[in-house]
Amino acid sequence: MLAKGGCPKTMLSISDALEALxxxxxxxxxxxxxxxxxxxxxxxxxxxxxxxxxxSKELKSxxxxxxxxxxxxxxxxxxxxxxxxxxxxxxxxxxDELHYWGLAHRKKVIGK
Amino acid sequence: MLAKGGCPKTMLSISDALEALxxxxxxxxxxxxxxxxxxxxxxxxxxxxxxxxxxSKELKSxxxxxxxxxxxxxxxxxxxxxxxxxxxxxxxxxxDELHYWGLAHRKKVIGK
Numbered sequence: 001m002l003a004k005g006g007c008p009k010t011m012l013s014i015s016d017a018l019e020a021l022x023x024x025x026x027x028x029x030x031x032x033x034x035x036x037x038x039x040x041x042x043x044x045x046x047x048x049x050x051x052x053x054x055x056s057k058e059l060k061s062x063x064x065x066x067x068x069x070x071x072x073x074x075x076x077x078x079x080x081x082x083x084x085x086x087x088x089x090x091x092x093x094x095x096d097e098l099h100y101w102g103l104a105h106r107k108k109v110i111g112k
Numbered sequence: 113m114l115a116k117g118g119c120p121k122t123m124l125s126i127s128d129a130l131e132a133l134x135x136x137x138x139x140x141x142x143x144x145x146x147x148x149x150x151x152x153x154x155x156x157x158x159x160x161x162x163x164x165x166x167x168s169k170e171l172k173s174x175x176x177x178x179x180x181x182x183x184x185x186x187x188x189x190x191x192x193x194x195x196x197x198x199x200x201x202x203x204x205x206x207x208d209e210l211h212y213w214g215l216a217h218r219k220k221v222i223g224k
Binding site for chain 2: 007008010011012013014015016017018019020022023024027028031032035046047048065066087090091093094095096097098099100101102103104105106108109
């Protein structure tokens, strides 16, 4: 595919994807949720280095991009749970390739 | 792979990859360069919306991550060319998957 290097239509679709996934956190949050529905505190524990403020902001944007769903349960106090949507799960291959590339990159740049 | 959702080792390798590729521009610059070596002006034309200041900053960081190479030719005035490295080209599968997902995302969210 890279043979089409620079082709405007492909540039647009990659740009669309990056706009939805922008930044370091969104894919990591999706990866944490790919293990099953989770509450705010659980996600915050699994995504190293994210602040509560950032997590809250990114969860809202992931919801707007239809990548996760937010459910509120009528308990006292109310319980809020986040679940990855099928559209979110369709990122599996992107996550796979980032994982494999990340391993190779660590070896190449950090040497271990 | 997503069945390992949340596993710390996989979280680390995805995080490593995202740190090297952070932001909207780096992958788009790499995609433009995957079509062959290019000068600054050519890259700026192919990556829609990028400012010269941002392009200059991202080219430096891509070089630091060993994803591109910068060559200076002894012409008058000197010519500078950027070339994607084999390590940069190893991102082909990530770019492929982002491309396919971007197409599906556009259909899902924008409906065309």
